[in-house]
Amino acid sequence: MSAFNFKDTNTTLVHICCSVDSHHFLTQLLQKYPEKNFCGYFYNPNIHPYEEYKMRLDDVRRSCQRLGIPLVEGKYDDKEWLENAKGMENEPEKGIRCSYCFDYRLKSSAKIAKELKCVEFTTTLLASPMKTQNELYTQGTKIAQQYSLNFLPIDVRSNGGTQIQSKIAKEENLYRQNYCGCIFGLSKQREQSKKMPFELFSSLSLPKDSSTLPKIRIKNFKTREELEKNNTKYKMIRQKVLAYRILKGLLRVESVVIPSFICSYSYLKKPLKSEIEFWHNNIGYAQKEGAIFILFDSIKEQIKYDSFESLLKNGLDEKIQLSLRLKFSDNGLFTSPIVIIKDKFYGSFMLEIDAISQDEIFESFIVV
Known part of the structure; x- marks a missing residue:
């Protein structure tokens, strides 16, 4: 953490939830605020299982490198997150569990922003169509004030922003996850689709590096890493298996x-x-x-x-x-x-x- 010290600079800490949201979000920040410096902060202890967390972190790291944005990785304190989520397991998406999750990550973002001598912070959760912008604006501002910081509100969804985000994600070959992150949301989303949460199933008949769906994805995306390392042109396709x-x-x-x-x-x-x-x-x-x-x-x-x-x-x-x-x-x-x-x-x-x-x-x- 000590390697990042932005004292006396106009630096904004950007809480990042995933590469699909962050790549477009950071691009917009760089364009709209050329006078500012930005630092990414990946903090998502809600993401389950760990291999899915690792897959998203790796993709965010790649995205930030491509954009020239430094990245700080937060602690994966999933047990503490789960402990505080007790009693909210069956709440619907965009309900009180999601509000708790937003605040949990925003408070950590504000704390880290203060430690790194940043002047403000914001979050790529604002880019997600699954989240309520007004709630994030309100809570972000409230939490920022508690730490004597500013919260930077930015709307990247209006005027076709969501469609542009999707287009960029495809062009940049980003990993597109199929659920928000937490085990409760995953179970609900799978239930609505009349499917089992296979992300949580480990196969005894497969090798350890491909025993779960997230592990398979990590393994698959290593191919992308090697192709880019060797400057080999490729296309990413999505296949149903x-x-x-x-x-x-x-x-x-x-x-x-x-x-x-x-x-x-x-x-x-x-x-x-x-x-x-x-x-x-x-x-x-x-x-x-x-x-x-x-x-x-x-x-x-x-x-x-x-x-x-x-x-x-x-x-x-x-x-x-x-x-x-x-x-x-x-x-x-x-x-x-x-x-x-x-x-x-x-x-x-x-x-x-x-x-x-x-x-x-x-x-x-x-x-x-």
Whole structure:
């Protein structure tokens, strides 16, 4: 924090919530107030989960670098934010929980602005169509006065500003999040869309760096980072994919639980009681539901694991899981269970799979 000291300069601290709001907002500030200096302050302990927070922070950092704006990262005190939000979990968007969240972040912004010797502060929340500008003007001014500061009100939404913001976000290849930030808002928004909050689901069958939706996005955006680092021209596109999460998977042979790895897009409506019909080329074919059992040793080179235990512990890349699945049908996506096991077995078994899937949007980067 000590590296940023703007004493005796006309500096405005700008609280930043996300790159989509901040890039246009900061551009407007630079144009309208060329005599002022600006410093960004990313403070959003409301954002959940942490990986989503990290994704947004990384994108804001990139945005500020492109605009030549220094950036201070605030503390991710999510536990304190949640503790103070007790009793407001079910409040609607733009209700008292949102007001609490605004004030929480604005008070921190004012405090940091004072510490950095800034003369005023403002917030990119003013750019969000999900927020009430008048409330932000009123609360921002009130909080600024408590710290002997000014609050800079600016309207970047009127006269087509929101449309311009969207256009800039696309041109700058910014990350566009699909919910405001907090776990409560996420759950409500997903509920209204009749979807599960997949951001909160961790997959046991995928590697740690892609076990959640935010982690997948962080991984995907590293491609953008590398392309820009190498000055490679690209286009960012948004793709709809069917995301899969297994909630429960269990294989019993003669009442004994057998360690197993259940591949993505394996579905059963109810527990399957069946028998192995035959084995061929280290693949066991069940009598029912088209279930398939693959011996680990027969594919360990393909999946690049030396031991079955490593597979169970570390998960398997989605591309590899899909490549295994695509071998078994030419008539669409094969959704029968594919189970990787260590040793061959015969006779009856019971297989339980409780899984859900839904469409999600991910960014992809195309070299042009």
